[in-house]
Amino acid sequence: MRIVITSSEVVPFSKTGGLADVAAALPKALSLVGHEVSVIAPYYPQILQQYRGTLPAIESTGLSVYVSVGPKQVEGRILRSVLPGSNVQVYLIDQPIYFDRSGLYVENDQDFRDNSERFIFFSRAVMEATRVLGLNPDILHANDWQTGLVPALTQIEYRGKPGFAQTASVFTIHNMAFQGQFWHWDMLLTGLDWKYFNWRQMECYGHLNLLKTGISFADMVTTVSPSYSREIQTPEFGCGLSGALSSRHDDLFGILNGVDTEIWNPATDPTLARNYSITSREEGKRACKVALQQRMGLPVRPEVMLIGSISRMTHQKGFQLLEQCSGMLLDQEIQLIFLGSGELRFEEMLKKMAHDHPTKVATTIGYDEPLSHQIEAGADAFLMPSEFEPCGLNQMYSLIYGTVPIVRAVGGLADTVVDASEENLAHRSANGFSFREFRSDVLFWNICRARAMFADKLKWSQLQQTGMGQDLSWKHSANQYLQVYERAIHKQSV
Numbered sequence: 001m002r003i004v005i006t007s008s009e010v011v012p013f014s015k016t017g018g019l020a021d022v023a024a025a026l027p028k029a030l031s032l033v034g035h036e037v038s039v040i041a042p043y044y045p046q047i048l049q050q051y052r053g054t055l056p057a058i059e060s061t062g063l064s065v066y067v068s069v070g071p072k073q074v075e076g077r078i079l080r081s082v083l084p085g086s087n088v089q090v091y092l093i094d095q096p097i098y099f100d101r102s103g104l105y106v107e108n109d110q111d112f113r114d115n116s117e118r119f120i121f122f123s124r125a126v127m128e129a130t131r132v133l134g135l136n137p138d139i140l141h142a143n144d145w146q147t148g149l150v151p152a153l154t155q156i157e158y159r160g161k162p163g164f165a166q167t168a169s170v171f172t173i174h175n176m177a178f179q180g181q182f183w184h185w186d187m188l189l190t191g192l193d194w195k196y197f198n199w200r201q202m203e204c205y206g207h208l209n210l211l212k213t214g215i216s217f218a219d220m221v222t223t224v225s226p227s228y229s230r231e232i233q234t235p236e237f238g239c240g241l242s243g244a245l246s247s248r249h250d251d252l253f254g255i256l257n258g259v260d261t262e263i264w265n266p267a268t269d270p271t272l273a274r275n276y277s278i279t280s281r282e283e284g285k286r287a288c289k290v291a292l293q294q295r296m297g298l299p300v301r302p303e304v305m306l307i308g309s310i311s312r313m314t315h316q317k318g319f320q321l322l323e324q325c326s327g328m329l330l331d332q333e334i335q336l337i338f339l340g341s342g343e344l345r346f347e348e349m350l351k352k353m354a355h356d357h358p359t360k361v362a363t364t365i366g367y368d369e370p371l372s373h374q375i376e377a378g379a380d381a382f383l384m385p386s387e388f389e390p391c392g393l394n395q396m397y398s399l400i401y402g403t404v405p406i407v408r409a410v411g412g413l414a415d416t417v418v419d420a421s422e423e424n425l426a427h428r429s430a431n432g433f434s435f436r437e438f439r440s441d442v443l444f445w446n447i448c449r450a451r452a453m454f455a456d457k458l459k460w461s462q463l464q465q466t467g468m469g470q471d472l473s474w475k476h477s478a479n480q481y482l483q484v485y486e487r488a489i490h491k492q493s494v
């Protein structure tokens with residue numbers, strides 16, 4: 001199958017969250033089983049500076065695309081690279097006016113004012129790059145609102161044209177909370193007829209909505225976990241689009257993300273103080289915990305449960321629960337490490353906790369890839385009390401690293417973490433702590449449960465072994481994507 005995957009971010013060229021991980025790992029997994037896969041993403045020169053030295057070479061193809069964005073004709077130079085460790089071609093669209101900025105979507109906590117223009121340009125450039133590169137895809141797979149226009153352009157403008165004779169489109173929703181909703185006049189930038197600006201296709205409460213556009217026009221729609229695919233068809237989780245999603249019920253599938261085990265593997269991870277596997281995890285994790293406590297300036301105390309968190313510090317991730325129970329939490333014999341950035345209120349709270357309780361809490365505000373690996377390896381438990389969670393990757397990294405996740409049973413967290421109830425322990429299916437109610441006292445109680453079990457070496461190591469023994473690689477998920485691709489192609493051919 002010839003597959004083009006497009007995303008606004010892809011590791012190692014750019015990343016703000018799980019989308020970038022998926023946009024690299026899925027193509028690699030598909031390519032490994034013999035498919036011809038290309039990735040198209042924007043070229044962000046300032047962001048790339050951060051990764052200099054670790055990046056594969058990026059070269060010019062000598063080709064450009066010229067696309068209309070409203071009244072403007074805009075050029076996008078096509079650069080070429082490759083996903084490390086694979087033969088997946090990556091094409092980066094270079095347009096400095098749109099993408100040579102300090103952030104991908106925001107600056108100083110504010111969305112760029114021209115985000116619709118930037119990604120309408122990008123979506124049109126994806127179509128044209130696919131054409132001029134002669135990629136002839138069977139599948140054009142777009143992700144999230146930034147590429148939501150791609151399925152619409154496939155259906156409305158490109159279907160049947162040379163290079164797109166058989167092309168079917170798939171659209172994946174990574175997070176309903178980000179919809180790319182803009183004022184209605186931005187419809188003019190899309191170049192599409194106003195007839196598509198209706199409540200069934202591109203319009204949402206009077207606005208242009210690019211996530212809805214992707215959902216409406218794609219041949220098949222997926223999201224990143226089975227539970228989330230059910231949740232988003234309800235008003236509680238649908239963020240205003242539950243109706244649009246329910247109307248695509250038969251074409252909507254939840255496929256759990258996998259883990260890129262070339263990057264996330266405690267046996268080979270170059271950032272760790274000591275590598276380990278399921279059999280050497282006790283010594284390995286002990287050494288990693290000491291190194292982590294030292295790095296974060298916490299007392300080196302092997303007997304104290306160390307809880308890690310690597311996250312956007314936002315409401316979605318449940319930091320308000322932590323805020324509410326922080327007093328009780330700090331009375332406990334535990335250590336907490338936080339890495340991330342986000343809402344100022346939560347950043348300030350976590351910095352203050354570290355300042356006031358330096359022997360118990362360490363907080364790093366910012367983005368730090370090696371530290372994120374060291375936390376996954378060195379922590380005993382990992383905290384993820386999300387209000388909603390499409391899939392979540394960190395709880396899966398935790399499982400692989402023998403770090404027991406404490407999560408709210410929602411979305412992908414519900415699909416991956418099995419609570420340490422007596423019954424689940426007896427079945428040897430338990431791998432973490434999981435609770436339903438979004439309440440701070442319930443979170444606190446579960447942290448206490450975890451701490452009690454941490455003291456029971458036998459049970460704790462059973463939880464670790466169950467997690468580390470699971471196959472969370474992309475193999476299974478890539479197979480499910482292939483089935484969805486087949487259905488999309490079949491829909492096209494009838």
Ligand code: ADP
Pocket residue numbers: 016017018019021310311312339340341366367368369372391392393394395
């Ligand atoms: P999100 O909703 O943010 O996409 P996920 O759990 O799906 O949440 O994925 C987040 C990804 O970003 C993970 O790979 C995680 O390790 C990484 N990450 C998040 N914050 C940081 C940070 N501050 N430093 C390093 N990596 C981070």
